[in-house]
Amino acid sequence: MNTVHVSRVGRASAFLAFLPLLVEAxxxxxRSLRGVPVQAGGRVKPLDTFxxxxxxxxxxxxxxxxxxxxxxxxxxxAEPERWLEKPVISVRNLAFKRRMGLHADQQRYSMxxxxxxxxxxxxxxxxxxxxxxxxxxxxxxxxxxxxxHKMLFLAQVVGGEAIPLVPHPSDPRAAWRSVQGAKGWVGxxxxxxxxxxxxxxxxxxxxxxxxxxxxxxxxxxxAFPGRTDLSMEVHYNxxxxxxxxxxxxxxxxxxxxLRTRFKTSWLGSLAFGGFATGLALHAYGIILRCLxxxxxxxxxxxxxxxxxxxxxxxxxFVFEFIYRxxxxxxxxxxxTGMVGLILADNLPNVxxxxxxxxxxxxxxxxxxxxxxxxxTLSYSAFTLAMGMAHLNLWSPSEExxxxxxxxxQVGVILLAxxxxxxxxxxxxxxxxxxxxxxxxTWALIALLGYLVIxxxxxxxxxxxxxxxxxxxxxxxxxxxAWYGVNFVLGQGLHSYGFGTGGAAYVMMYVxxxxxxxxxxxxxxxxx
Amino acid sequence: MRSVLGQxxxxxxxxxxxxxxxxxxxxxxxxxxxxxxxxxxxxxxFSALLILLAVNLAASAWVxxxxxKTQLGFVMVHAGIIIVLVGALVTRWLGxxxxxxxxxxxxxxxxxxxxxxxxxxxxxxxxHRLEAFQPESVEWNGWKMIVDRYIPHAGKEERxxxxxxxxxxxxxxxxxxxxxxxxxxxQPSDPRRARMAIGPLVVEVQQVTPAEWKVWxxxxxxxxxxxxxxxxxxxxxxxxxxxxxxxxxxxxxxxGQAIETPWMDLKVQVQSYVxxxxxEVEYHALPLESGKEGYPEAIRLTVRRGDQEEVRWLDLDGHxxxxxxxxxWFQRGRHPLGFSVKLKDFHVGxxxxxxxxxxxxxxxxxxxxxxxxxxxKTISMNRPLKYQGYKFFQAxxxxxxxxxxxxxxxAVARDPGIHLKYLGSVVVIAGLAVMFWWxxxxxxxxx
Numbered sequence: 001m002n003t004v005h006v007s008r009v010g011r012a013s014a015f016l017a018f019l020p021l022l023v024e025a026x027x028x029x030x031r032s033l034r035g036v037p038v039q040a041g042g043r044v045k046p047l048d049t050f051x052x053x054x055x056x057x058x059x060x061x062x063x064x065x066x067x068x069x070x071x072x073x074x075x076x077x078a079e080p081e082r083w084l085e086k087p088v089i090s091v092r093n094l095a096f097k098r099r100m101g102l103h104a105d106q107q108r109y110s111m112x113x114x115x116x117x118x119x120x121x122x123x124x125x126x127x128x129x130x131x132x133x134x135x136x137x138x139x140x141x142x143x144x145x146x147x148x149h150k151m152l153f154l155a156q157v158v159g160g161e162a163i164p165l166v167p168h169p170s171d172p173r174a175a176w177r178s179v180q181g182a183k184g185w186v187g188x189x190x191x192x193x194x195x196x197x198x199x200x201x202x203x204x205x206x207x208x209x210x211x212x213x214x215x216x217x218x219x220x221x222x223a224f225p226g227r228t229d230l231s232m233e234v235h236y237n238x239x240x241x242x243x244x245x246x247x248x249x250x251x252x253x254x255x256x257x258l259r260t261r262f263k264t265s266w267l268g269s270l271a272f273g274g275f276a277t278g279l280a281l282h283a284y285g286i287i288l289r290c291l292x293x294x295x296x297x298x299x300x301x302x303x304x305x306x307x308x309x310x311x312x313x314x315x316x317f318v319f320e321f322i323y324r325x326x327x328x329x330x331x332x333x334x335x336t337g338m339v340g341l342i343l344a345d346n347l348p349n350v351x352x353x354x355x356x357x358x359x360x361x362x363x364x365x366x367x368x369x370x371x372x373x374x375x376t377l378s379y380s381a382f383t384l385a386m387g388m389a390h391l392n393l394w395s396p397s398e399e400x401x402x403x404x405x406x407x408x409q410v411g412v413i414l415l416a417x418x419x420x421x422x423x424x425x426x427x428x429x430x431x432x433x434x435x436x437x438x439x440x441t442w443a444l445i446a447l448l449g450y451l452v453i454x455x456x457x458x459x460x461x462x463x464x465x466x467x468x469x470x471x472x473x474x475x476x477x478x479x480x481a482w483y484g485v486n487f488v489l490g491q492g493l494h495s496y497g498f499g500t501g502g503a504a505y506v507m508m509y510v511x512x513x514x515x516x517x518x519x520x521x522x523x524x525x526x527x
Numbered sequence: 528m529r530s531v532l533g534q535x536x537x538x539x540x541x542x543x544x545x546x547x548x549x550x551x552x553x554x555x556x557x558x559x560x561x562x563x564x565x566x567x568x569x570x571x572x573f574s575a576l577l578i579l580l581a582v583n584l585a586a587s588a589w590v591x592x593x594x595x596k597t598q599l600g601f602v603m604v605h606a607g608i609i610i611v612l613v614g615a616l617v618t619r620w621l622g623x624x625x626x627x628x629x630x631x632x633x634x635x636x637x638x639x640x641x642x643x644x645x646x647x648x649x650x651x652x653x654x655h656r657l658e659a660f661q662p663e664s665v666e667w668n669g670w671k672m673i674v675d676r677y678i679p680h681a682g683k684e685e686r687x688x689x690x691x692x693x694x695x696x697x698x699x700x701x702x703x704x705x706x707x708x709x710x711x712x713x714q715p716s717d718p719r720r721a722r723m724a725i726g727p728l729v730v731e732v733q734q735v736t737p738a739e740w741k742v743w744x745x746x747x748x749x750x751x752x753x754x755x756x757x758x759x760x761x762x763x764x765x766x767x768x769x770x771x772x773x774x775x776x777x778x779x780x781x782x783g784q785a786i787e788t789p790w791m792d793l794k795v796q797v798q799s800y801v802x803x804x805x806x807e808v809e810y811h812a813l814p815l816e817s818g819k820e821g822y823p824e825a826i827r828l829t830v831r832r833g834d835q836e837e838v839r840w841l842d843l844d845g846h847x848x849x850x851x852x853x854x855x856w857f858q859r860g861r862h863p864l865g866f867s868v869k870l871k872d873f874h875v876g877x878x879x880x881x882x883x884x885x886x887x888x889x890x891x892x893x894x895x896x897x898x899x900x901x902x903x904k905t906i907s908m909n910r911p912l913k914y915q916g917y918k919f920f921q922a923x924x925x926x927x928x929x930x931x932x933x934x935x936x937x938a939v940a941r942d943p944g945i946h947l948k949y950l951g952s953v954v955v956i957a958g959l960a961v962m963f964w965w966x967x968x969x970x971x972x973x974x
Binding site: 437 | 878
């Protein structure tokens, strides 16, 4: 292994997953390279981000073998011979594996294995032609093209051609090129020499030679225009505020639990302090993302999960302060916030954390921002209500019921306002206020579900138990509007945030929830 | 009266209506979008359901009059939703579907009837591509026109046969050499079949007078490889071949006889010459693939007048047919727009280093003859052009080969209910805000 190899503790425990980044000090120093600008995916980003996105895309995990993604990317570039037979390319679709004759129980395959099969397979050639013609691909075909492009990327990285970090010397609109690709541009000779020195220093793993090579490379690169300060994004990558936030939420949740046992006031203060710290970290992460991307915080599934979790925690915190109740809000909020952030942190294949540019219709639109933030905040309230409802079903009490009712009211108000604001945006952008697009229809169905709960309660058809059961069942409508339309139906005008994956988990969740409500109904009958 | 209103405005009624609506929407959301529009959202009973909801909202506010101060939010929200619903119904009844070259196109189907020298009249048909077809008939001036077949996505085959009642020449010919062989019908009365290009050669049929038939001059003279068949009433078929260098050949044409041409050893053989031709169209149903436009819809019309009966096919927005001197059309509903919009320029901005569009905008020229106005405006994403109640949006664009101009796609909208919707929205949101401030800030009471 290379000298940059770091501890494998990170893989052993999810709690300690952030450790490898802390023990990096004994290896080659990557710090000054992280902020080097790279133009990829339609924006200029730090090399650190490029490395993370590339490693995550190819291997399915950001810390492959517990290593710093910068280190993995450089190793791919500098010592390809080490990687040829190593299972590194992540392939997940079972149908595709079977068609290619790959071992179905393996998660990753080596370049050598895939090279001997994929590029020559007649099915693959047909699918690539389909892709070229912009035709719609099914899940297996998508996996096929994505595997093919991963292989292509690895092959280019080895040749030093996959990292576009050289801006055009005079034309600011021209696409950036790799060191190899910039041949003939002013200043190229020196850059290429320093690049080779960097690669060879990396291979040797010798710290002083590495540091001088990095300095020389950066001086050579400084001759090109387009230098921007990307330290904020590097800071965001390194800090991982959302991971810290869920860890703090988890600890706080445990503190609140402890407090019900030992009723000491300092434990309560500590728990509140923890809650506030978690919120601050969470908010800091969201603010950093907004500043880096220069846009509102909710533009794809990953961001919406992070934002909804944030909203749930803010609601829980605020309500806890207003009502000073027996912590039902805090329990629900911390639990939902925690689960949301853990999902966002650990499912990069479903919830893609990349900061990609937006499609044109989403840019620069005030109503869109207001509409999306309102709608997603209503999801926050409903998520919080869903979390609290479990406790209410398990051990009902009048006070818990009132707390739940209040959160549901907030959710309904926000969803109603958000849906109407959506009409305003739709009129501004598409020229119709309401078009029965699947997303619109499902948002309305979810709203109607909650209205039925609130009005049915007024009519005296159900009380505490029915409200709690309804808060869980109606949440499935929210899930359909939020996740289902984008990931399962995959059609309609709201086609930007679309993606694939995770359907099995969501179906499992829905089944578990329905079973839980069913079990609670049975239990109640028996009492 | 009060008790009926009390029932209509009861919370139980509200729950029932809301639950039914939710159920209907779940069903509708499971359908294909276009089908859902037709079966549910634009169906009369869905409008009725919305009206029932509005009545319920109104009655529930009415029976609680006089309102307490704390009910202000509730009344505002209910009033706002009613206003939005009224706006939606206005849109539903006065809205429109699409647009085509200066006219507004609706989703309705019409049969147009024009007697010789008379006015064109339109009769609405109830056929629809998403519904099961039921035969219907239109009575006019002692005629009975029965729509007895309807094909939503029709495949169309045209054949040329003889036996027409007037001179309308058609030629079935083959042009061939060792490598290629092209067989075609040409018919000058059909603009799509008047001429065709085979490589550098143009083949055409001209319907000419006997005088022209005798001394036909190639109109374009030099610079064209052109084979022209001359068809004149009462005369045999003749052909004139002009080459790029100015050589001209004239030949009498006999059916089945191969004629040498001056181009690449090509030979022409006329299989048949039909002086009194008529086209016969055969339709067959294609699988209905929703969302794919461009297939003709076709109806088969049986026209009875007195003891005569004639069976003819008509395709949607296609050529009219003649029955006994009367012209018949099958068309979508149309209203004139009154002004024109012309695309002058189109720009695409890209994300740095990619071909992904970051923005697009169209420069258009609006000409309104009736109001004597003309101006240009740039339409871009989220910045539509508003004119005479219509809005033109930048919807998308079609990238073409490098060097060719790109095609800009504009969407057109007209929503006569939009002001009501905005008013209702403001009232609802204000009402929600009032509820939000009045209620959740109190300590919760048992509801």
